[in-house]
Amino acid sequence: MTKKERVELIQTRLNEWFPETPIPLDHSDPFTLLIAVLLSAQCTDKRVNLVTPELFARASSPEEMAQVPEEEIRAIIRPCGLAPAKAKAISGLSKILIEKHGGEVPQTLAELEELPGVGHKTASVVMVQAFGEPAFPVDTHIHRLARVWKLSSGKNVAQTEKDLKRLFPRESWGKVHLQFIFYGREKCQARGCDGKRCELCQELFAR
Incomplete structure (x- = not known):
């Protein structure tokens, strides 16, 4: 599977599992x-x-x-x-x-x-x-998943951010960054998946 195909599959699955991306932090303004x-x-x-x-x-x-x-x-x-x-x-x-x-x-x-x-x-x-401005904040979940899914080999979050911005459409950055976080927390935790166990990891690398 090419990197482009992995990106397309990742977006498809994340949109299926996390169609709504509420902001996790409570705030009013x-x-x-x-x-x-x-x-x-x-x-x-x-x-x-x-x-x-x-x-x-x-x-x-x-x-x-x-x-x-x-x-x-x-x-x-x-x-x-x-x-x-x-x-x-x-x-x-x-x-x-x-x-x-x-x-x-x-x-x-x-x-x-x-x-x-x-x-x-x-x-x-x-x-x-x-x-609502295009941005792709990278936290530890995103940095880890980007490496597991072979989207970035960046050794720091700055490089990972640049790589992900090149791979995903600009208009999707805000939603995708939250979808990565939700997936990392709910389905692919660092201690629970070695890149082969969770649902999306299996699908990405079984082909």
Whole structure:
């Protein structure tokens, strides 16, 4: 099977199994999504969704968040891990959004990546999920599956992102990235599949 054929089969099966791709992180607007994605670093979405209701009840806008003492933010988000760094970033970016962006989340990758605690992946998630801009955020599930499915031999997520962007249609990036994540979590977990056991792996490499 050629790489092109694998891509077509992957898209077909993912569309069958995951026709709907709800955003896993609970949020109400670009700001709360930005905070939720920031908190999800080295933390599960499930845990983030348990923590954010209390945080957003306390502050759900840059203006409100900028008024919350950093130590209070830290106490609320402690279950997510890396609380000191994340609290500092949340406090800092809230103030920057007010000072430089009129209290709005910027809509470019470059501006997002200038915010404290916001790396390329976080910025990409916000771009595609908050603003509908084409982006292909690569997390550990996607990076692993891209290698298992022989779509990329990238040694880092940056190279994997470039490879996947070349293989999948631009208009599908936002949906496909979530489908990869859902498949990795539900059907092809790292400890449960060696590239030969799960349904799609078998179909891809049995031919």
